[in-house]
Amino acid sequence: MKTNISLAALILTAGVLSMQPAPAQSNASLHEQTKQNLSTAMHGEAFAYAKYMAYAEQARKSGDTALANLLEKTAKTERLEHFAEEARLAGLVGSNAANLKDAIKGESYETETMYREFAEQAEQAGDHAAAQRFEEIRKDEAKHRDAFTAALNKLEKKNQGDQ
Ligand SMILES: [Fe+2]
Ligand SMILES: [Fe+2]
Structure with missing residues (x-):
């Protein structure tokens, strides 16, 4: 049962990754198609990382240490090499303030739009457990949004003080 829950969480992660708005930061010198492809590739690499780590957990529980x-x-290569190299090319990571602004945008979207709609749709479809889980996750995302917003405010105050 626990495995099923973590798999469900992974599927949710994939949904979040594929539906989030594009990151605020991007390498302006790249062709639009290349930018899109980098974004798609990063989503794939990030999901592969999470999925292989979950598969590894199952393999370890079943006693297959080699697997x-x-x-x-393999998961580490997807994350630390493939994702990282693509992120560098795409210019994904900016200043702390820019990164926080991007993260707030993503968490806000999940809180106000995505998980709200997912919960409603699941409820209407009679998938009550999924609806409940979406709603619980939505509340977590709101906490993430608020924590990031507080961190951004603190950072901006500090930057003003430095000037
Ligand atoms: Fe890869
Ligand atoms: Fe979050």
């Missing part, structure tokens, strides 16, 4: 190690090693 668990292979999955974890």
Whole structure:
């Protein structure tokens, strides 16, 4: 049952990743198609990382240590090499303030739009457990949004003080 829950969480993660608005930061010198492809590739690499880590957990629980190690090693390559290199090319990571603004945008979208709609749709479809979970996750995302907003305010205050 626990495995099913973590798999469900992963599927949710994929949904979030694929439906979030594009990051605020991007490398303006790249062709539009290349930018889109980098974004798609980063989503794929991030999901592969999360998925292989979950598969590794299952392999370790079943006693297959060699398979668990292979999955974890591959997951790390997806995250630390493939995703990281694509992020560098795409100019994904900006200043702390720009990163926080982008993160707030994503968490706000999940809180106010995505999970609200997902919960409503699941409820209407009779998938009550999923609806409840979407609503609980939505509340977590609101906390993330608020924590990031507080961090951004603190950062901006500090920057004003430095000037
Ligand atoms: Fe990869
Ligand atoms: Fe979040």
